[in-house]
Amino acid sequence: MPYAMWKNGKLCDDGYLKFHKRISERSGLGDENYLPSPMHYIPPQFSLDEARAEAELVIFTAIDDLLAKTRVSPGDIAILIVNCSIFSPTSSLADMVMRSCV
Numbered sequence: 001m002p003y004a005m006w007k008n009g010k011l012c013d014d015g016y017l018k019f020h021k022r023i024s025e026r027s028g029l030g031d032e033n034y035l036p037s038p039m040h041y042i043p044p045q046f047s048l049d050e051a052r053a054e055a056e057l058v059i060f061t062a063i064d065d066l067l068a069k070t071r072v073s074p075g076d077i078a079i080l081i082v083n084c085s086i087f088s089p090t091s092s093l094a095d096m097v098m099r100s101c102v
Contacts, residue, residue, distance in 0.1 A: 051087050074101050
């Protein structure tokens with residue numbers, strides 16, 4: 001598979017590509033590592049829908065695991081705080097979780 005790197009919507013020069021290829025190869029990333037689905041395309045295809053789908057996958061998986069391990073009922077939870085350093089949609093991630101429980 002040819003290696004390509006996009007920056008600002010343009011294919012980068014060979015020096016830039018070689019540098020990033022070397023960093024990627026040395027990073028230890030392999031076939032079993034996770035990359036967000038937009039990163040599976042050249043150029044990457046970022047969208048609000050893709051970001052929300054990824055947030056839902058991560059958040060709901062973590063919540064399901066936590067509730068199963070602690071045997072806490074969702075109805076017993078009075079306060080919910082959800083934080084994501086990059087993705088901050090409107091309505092909030094906490095609202096997304098609460099709407100799924102109703």
